[in-house]
Amino acid sequence: MQILIVFASQTGRTAKLAEAVAEGAAEAGAEVACKSVEEAEAADLTAADAIVLGSGVHMGGIESSMRAFFERMAPLWMQGELVGKLGAAFVTAGAGARGGGELALLSLLANLAEHGMLLVPMHNRMAGFGSAGCHWGPVAWTNPRAGEPGPTAAHCDAGRAHGRHVAECTARWLAGSDAVKG
């Protein structure tokens, strides 16, 4: 089972949360590749069983480098190459609670849905949900008015739990498709 994490990160915070997501997926038995939007290529996406996208929040939405990545990968959509893979998302945002984190998560998930992928949300029993939980995926607050800037240890717990859950869902999905193939 191969899981690809692709992140857009100008100042390293989303990259740190990406590492936590990767650790969780590896704990659940996945082979994990973690690449920036600049590094990731079409072949990385087609080789993966699941793709997890992460972005810093810029001006209420995803980073422009992530948008450019979506457009660079559009030929995969033309060929339906990613149909039936699993997908998930995470973000980091400066301002506590109202910075556009949820909209950014929805943009990431909308792109995965456009490719015909199956979306894995974040459920509220996961570790770290209380501090970084959103049903669309983890959100780390990196410049709150009060308290420690993220990603904090609790934010990373949420990222790790999300990565683990994505890998567990992927394993179940792959086992099910093997059973159908006989």
Ligand SMILES: Cc1cc2nc3c(=O)[nH]c(=O)nc-3n(C[C@H](O)[C@H](O)[C@H](O)COP(=O)(O)O)c2cc1C
């Ligand atoms: C140009 C720019 C625009 C930003 N816009 C927002 C915003 O709309 N909402 C928000 O919560 N944070 C905003 N931020 C803060 C970043 O989302 C936050 O610092 C994030 O954790 C950066 O992630 P990175 O270190 O992975 O680049 C902005 C930062 C930059 C540089």
